[in-house]
Amino acid sequence: MKPNGLVTLLSDFGHCDSYVGVMKGVMLGINPALNLVDLTHAIPPQDRLTASFQLLSAVPYCPSGTVHLAVVDPGVGTERRAIALQLEFGWLVGPDNGLFSGLLDRHPAQRAVILDCPRWWRTPVPSATFQGRDLFAPVAAHLASDVDLAELGTSLDPASLLRLNWPQPRQRGLGLEGEIIALDHFGNAVTNLPAQEVQPGSVLEVRGQRLPLGITYAAVPQGDPLALVGSHGFVEIAVNGGSAVAVLGLKRGDRLILS
Amino acid sequence: MKPNGLVTLLSDFGHCDSYVGVMKGVMLGINPALNLVDLTHAIPPQDRLTASFQLLSAVPYCPSGTVHLAVVDPGVGTERRAIALQLEFGWLVGPDNGLFSGLLDRHPAQRAVILDCPRWWRTPVPSATFQGRDLFAPVAAHLASDVDLAELGTSLDPASLLRLNWPQPRQRGLGLEGEIIALDHFGNAVTNLPAQEVQPGSVLEVRGQRLPLGITYAAVPQGDPLALVGSHGFVEIAVNGGSAVAVLGLKRGDRLILS
Amino acid sequence: MKPNGLVTLLSDFGHCDSYVGVMKGVMLGINPALNLVDLTHAIPPQDRLTASFQLLSAVPYCPSGTVHLAVVDPGVGTERRAIALQLEFGWLVGPDNGLFSGLLDRHPAQRAVILDCPRWWRTPVPSATFQGRDLFAPVAAHLASDVDLAELGTSLDPASLLRLNWPQPRQRGLGLEGEIIALDHFGNAVTNLPAQEVQPGSVLEVRGQRLPLGITYAAVPQGDPLALVGSHGFVEIAVNGGSAVAVLGLKRGDRLILS
Numbered sequence: 001m002k003p004n005g006l007v008t009l010l011s012d013f014g015h016c017d018s019y020v021g022v023m024k025g026v027m028l029g030i031n032p033a034l035n036l037v038d039l040t041h042a043i044p045p046q047d048r049l050t051a052s053f054q055l056l057s058a059v060p061y062c063p064s065g066t067v068h069l070a071v072v073d074p075g076v077g078t079e080r081r082a083i084a085l086q087l088e089f090g091w092l093v094g095p096d097n098g099l100f101s102g103l104l105d106r107h108p109a110q111r112a113v114i115l116d117c118p119r120w121w122r123t124p125v126p127s128a129t130f131q132g133r134d135l136f137a138p139v140a141a142h143l144a145s146d147v148d149l150a151e152l153g154t155s156l157d158p159a160s161l162l163r164l165n166w167p168q169p170r171q172r173g174l175g176l177e178g179e180i181i182a183l184d185h186f187g188n189a190v191t192n193l194p195a196q197e198v199q200p201g202s203v204l205e206v207r208g209q210r211l212p213l214g215i216t217y218a219a220v221p222q223g224d225p226l227a228l229v230g231s232h233g234f235v236e237i238a239v240n241g242g243s244a245v246a247v248l249g250l251k252r253g254d255r256l257i258l259s
Numbered sequence: 260m261k262p263n264g265l266v267t268l269l270s271d272f273g274h275c276d277s278y279v280g281v282m283k284g285v286m287l288g289i290n291p292a293l294n295l296v297d298l299t300h301a302i303p304p305q306d307r308l309t310a311s312f313q314l315l316s317a318v319p320y321c322p323s324g325t326v327h328l329a330v331v332d333p334g335v336g337t338e339r340r341a342i343a344l345q346l347e348f349g350w351l352v353g354p355d356n357g358l359f360s361g362l363l364d365r366h367p368a369q370r371a372v373i374l375d376c377p378r379w380w381r382t383p384v385p386s387a388t389f390q391g392r393d394l395f396a397p398v399a400a401h402l403a404s405d406v407d408l409a410e411l412g413t414s415l416d417p418a419s420l421l422r423l424n425w426p427q428p429r430q431r432g433l434g435l436e437g438e439i440i441a442l443d444h445f446g447n448a449v450t451n452l453p454a455q456e457v458q459p460g461s462v463l464e465v466r467g468q469r470l471p472l473g474i475t476y477a478a479v480p481q482g483d484p485l486a487l488v489g490s491h492g493f494v495e496i497a498v499n500g501g502s503a504v505a506v507l508g509l510k511r512g513d514r515l516i517l518s
Numbered sequence: 519m520k521p522n523g524l525v526t527l528l529s530d531f532g533h534c535d536s537y538v539g540v541m542k543g544v545m546l547g548i549n550p551a552l553n554l555v556d557l558t559h560a561i562p563p564q565d566r567l568t569a570s571f572q573l574l575s576a577v578p579y580c581p582s583g584t585v586h587l588a589v590v591d592p593g594v595g596t597e598r599r600a601i602a603l604q605l606e607f608g609w610l611v612g613p614d615n616g617l618f619s620g621l622l623d624r625h626p627a628q629r630a631v632i633l634d635c636p637r638w639w640r641t642p643v644p645s646a647t648f649q650g651r652d653l654f655a656p657v658a659a660h661l662a663s664d665v666d667l668a669e670l671g672t673s674l675d676p677a678s679l680l681r682l683n684w685p686q687p688r689q690r691g692l693g694l695e696g697e698i699i700a701l702d703h704f705g706n707a708v709t710n711l712p713a714q715e716v717q718p719g720s721v722l723e724v725r726g727q728r729l730p731l732g733i734t735y736a737a738v739p740q741g742d743p744l745a746l747v748g749s750h751g752f753v754e755i756a757v758n759g760g761s762a763v764a765v766l767g768l769k770r771g772d773r774l775i776l777s
Contacts, residue, residue: 004291005291006287006291008280008284010277010280012704013703014703014704015274015533015558015559015560015703016558016560016702016703017558017572017575017702017703018528018557018558018572018573018575018576019702019703020556021526021528021555021556021557021558021576022557022575022576022579024555025526025555025576025579025580025581025584026579028524028553028555028580028581029579029580029581032522032523032524032553032581035287035291036555037280037283037284037287037295038279038280039277039280039281040274040275040276040277040279040280041274042274042275045703045704045705045761046759054276054277055277057276057277057281058277058280058281058284061281061284061285061288061392062284062287062288063284063287063288063291066284074735074759075736076734076735077733077734077735077736078734078736127749128733128734128746129734129735129746129748129749129756130748130749133579133749184275184276184278185272185273185274185275185276185278185304186271186273186304187304215336215387216335216336216337216387216388217333217335217336217388218334218336218337228387228388230388230389231386231388231389231392231393238388241305241333243304263550264550265546265550267539267543269536269539274533294546294550296539296542296543296546296554297538297539298536298539298540299533299534299535299536299538299539300533301533301534313535313536314536316535316536316540317536317539317540317543320540320543320544320547320651321543321546321547322543322546322547322550325543443534443535444531444532444533444534444535444537444563445530445532445563446563474595474646475594475595475596475646475647476592476594476595476647477593477595477596487646487647489647489648490645490647490648490651490652497647500564500592502563
């Protein structure tokens, strides 16, 4: 696999400041031919589980040979390791704090390194608070420019990577108990129940309501709630033409039963 | 007209999730040389009229040969048609739900097709909830890579396209009654009154106030309201150095009289 | 110095409308090979001091030969001058209203022109309310395409540029009194106290609290406030894993003492 020149960016930096633009400026200074695509920068501050979910939802749709830079890094400047990983379809660069857990559950790391080689950093001593700019962005740019992973630092056993997972669904009577792991911009609530658990005639119980499982939002009348298999492969709760979060008062962590 | 490799994106996907990044990943997987530019992804969920206004405000300023991908699609997964259109200056790709009405009022479609040819989709059976990723983005990428419109699906009579329009201004006594059709980030309120209706000495009456028509925001003292012809060619209501929405309490649909 | 084809964009246009996309469409119509990078478009409306701070935080990290387009322009359409400047590392394009003050304090302008040559505009008579689209974006695109600064308009004495500065820190007893000049997305509060004023054992007093100066956020327990030297080279106030703005109730303009 050769890098394709594409680098995606995901962070909790938001859009109010120029932090994201700074990382892009640094990368284009290393290689002006890079193609930079934002996944999202609206991860809630320090929320590694949401970052892990968004990476899982997006990375598999990017072309093979892409470098994925992810910076949600509450431990910046501490002993937490900075890492780069090679997966079957591309590379991941970021802190070793569980960010990549969702992806690693399905796509094991083939190679991993600790980013301990200052030669590839912006400055020999990176800022203690913005390593996205000083360490991760430069490393991602070099990786996307065909520097070999092995040159970036000391080899690392992928089994030693920090993993961080949302709870697994579990059997509860005749049903499967899951929970809400993400709320999206439309007010859809994504659960941890995988598509393959859905049977014909399945019903989802949440907050005292029994929701039918439909195929499209329009399977129920305008304004009514339903469950369906979302585009990421998990059961999600939606309202046709509206917000399930608003209509049903859903929150992350809410329990539900699929039966 | 040849495609120029530029694809613009407009949607109601917001920036919290990675939906937009996913569409870009899919398109760059088809053609890594595409140039992707966001128009806006902050269309209020399912609001096709606002999408139509934003497309009308933006598309004519893009170079000839651009493909414009627009996904505001409350009927995703239902019988609503997926379409691609050729206009004098470029192509439009999205659902046939009225999104393109503002543009089509001024720039008739030269050719139109129903996107019913799975060969150009990401998967033969697209997701029922994210056809932006599985159908529209791939088709836009192929179109921008010089696949002919006719290959994308069955030809369609442009007269059959769904149209959706904000109310037209109408004569009311000596004046012209219009209404507010959009509120922008600065708190300016855009009306449906076209620039050519403005005469020297025109006055705009809204919420009991009579506003002078100026040329620049600074035509009135700091903090004062005025009307002027906005950059999109419609009369707009503004406050010099402030927000007309906040100062005058304006809302979409508010009536006003130009006299 | 030759232009490198990169143009950065900063504005107060927000993301709700398609104003930013329109400027990009106009630039790519002039030169489709340009590389466009957003710094931020979430400058509070008309807030030139915040724009000046964000430009100072971001521009120096972009490669040499970049054109920086900045449009925060409350005086659009009035007598305020439109300008382009050459600095040691690149070019600046925008209104002469103090936007560039932070950069100019550290990197003097080598050459400056008034943008009074309509040949490089989109239309001979630009809109009175959206000169970002009609004047600044086209000029930036031409500059990034190797049009010489001198061709863009009449030469200007850089000493005549409007400057706008946040207050300087001043001696107060044994300490240095500064103030908060910016609040970031994480709720960190950036002060006007430069890094070099920090001594071993320094303490920052704000809102009756005495904060230790740390190196990383994790220098204090989770949830506790501290001061540190931020990535932009100024003292900032933070909370480990939280928001200093929320925890300490900080606002722009709040005074503090470094001792």
